Amino acid sequence: MFYQPNVIEEALGLKAELKDGGTFIAGGTDVVVLMNHGKAAPENFIDLTHIPELRAIHRHDGALELAGNVTYAQAGKLPVRCLALASLSVGGPGIRELGTLAGNLASASPAGDGSTALLALDAEVELTSVRGARRLPLDKFFLAYRKTALAVDEMITKITVPTTYRSDWSKNGKRGAMNISIVAAAVAITPKKETRIALASVAATPIRCYKAEKFLTENGLNAGTIRQAAEIVRTEIRPITDHRASADYKVHLSGVMVRRLLENLVKA
Numbered sequence: 001m002f003y004q005p006n007v008i009e010e011a012l013g014l015k016a017e018l019k020d021g022g023t024f025i026a027g028g029t030d031v032v033v034l035m036n037h038g039k040a041a042p043e044n045f046i047d048l049t050h051i052p053e054l055r056a057i058h059r060h061d062g063a064l065e066l067a068g069n070v071t072y073a074q075a076g077k078l079p080v081r082c083l084a085l086a087s088l089s090v091g092g093p094g095i096r097e098l099g100t101l102a103g104n105l106a107s108a109s110p111a112g113d114g115s116t117a118l119l120a121l122d123a124e125v126e127l128t129s130v131r132g133a134r135r136l137p138l139d140k141f142f143l144a145y146r147k148t149a150l151a152v153d154e155m156i157t158k159i160t161v162p163t164t165y166r167s168d169w170s171k172n173g174k175r176g177a178m179n180i181s182i183v184a185a186a187v188a189i190t191p192k193k194e195t196r197i198a199l200a201s202v203a204a205t206p207i208r209c210y211k212a213e214k215f216l217t218e219n220g221l222n223a224g225t226i227r228q229a230a231e232i233v234r235t236e237i238r239p240i241t242d243h244r245a246s247a248d249y250k251v252h253l254s255g256v257m258v259r260r261l262l263e264n265l266v267k268a
Contacts, residue, residue, distance in 0.1 A: 001044040007051060008128070008157065014046050016130045016153045022046050024155055026069045027098035029091070030107040054157070066159040072096035072114065082167035082186045086117035089171050102156035108146045108205060111180050115142070115206040117169055118161065119198035120186035126158035133157065142205035164191050166268065168261045172253055174244065182245045185257040189265055195221065197258055202237035202250055209236045212258070221266050230259040
C-alpha cells in the first residue's frame with residue numbers, strides 16, 4: 001500500500017498504526033538500493049513528499065533548523081562548510097535533488113557522508129511520534145550497524161546544526177562522482193576552541209573520535225599536536241577490509257585526512 005499524507009500528524013498516525021509494516025519514504029535513494037539488493041521489503045510506504053513543512057529551513061540563534069525532508073541539494077547551499085561539501089559529494093545532481101539528510105541518518109549507513117558532517121557539527125535530531133517529540137544529540141543516535149535510537153513509530157522531523165563552528169570535510173573514493181567513500185572525514189572547531197572529529201567507513205557506524213578531540217582541546221592546535229591527534233585517530237577506528245580498500249589502508253588514510261583537514265583549519 002502507498003499512502004500520501006498531507007500533514008505530519010497524518011503521517012505519524014499511519015506509522016503508529018502500521019509500526020514495522022510502514023516505511024517512511026521521501027527521496028527513496030537509500031531504501032530503493034536496499035530493496036534492489038534484497039535487504040529490505042517494505043509492506044507499506046508512507047510518502048512524505050506532500051508535506052511542505054518538511055522541506056523548510058529556519059535560521060535563528062546561531063543555528064539552522066533543517067526539517068526532515070531537506071535534501072542534499074538544499075544542504076549544499078548552506079553556509080556551513082563541512083555540511084555543504086559533504087552534501088555536494090553525494091551522488092549526482094538527480095540524487096541530490098531527491099535524497100534527504102534525515103533519510104541518510106535513518107538508514108544509518110557506516111559510509112554516510114551527511115551523517116559524518118553532522119556528527120562533527122554536534123547536530124541534534126528531533127524525533128517525533130504521536131506520543132510527542134524528543135531531542136537527541138546525534139552522537140547518541142547511532143547504536144550499531146544499521147541500528148539507531150529511532151523508535152518504530154518515530155520520524156526525524158528536524159535536524160539542528162550550529163552555524164558558528166569553523167569546519168572542513170574531505171572524502172576519498174575510487175572515482176570523483178557518485179562514489180561510496182573509502183573514508184570520509186569531517187572536522188570542526190567550536191567557538192570555545194573545542195575540536196570535533198568524525199569519520200565514516202571506518203566502523204560499524206559513522207563515529208566521533210573522542211580521544212583525539214580531547215587531546216586537541218586540552219593541548220591546542222599546532223603542527224605537533226595535529227600530528228599526534230592523527231595518530232590517536234588511527235587507534236580509535238575499527239575499519240574492515242572490503243572491496244574498496246584494506247583495513248590497513250583505511251587506518252592510514254584516516255590519519256592523513258584528519259591531519260590535512262586540521263592543518264587547513266589552522267591556516268584559515
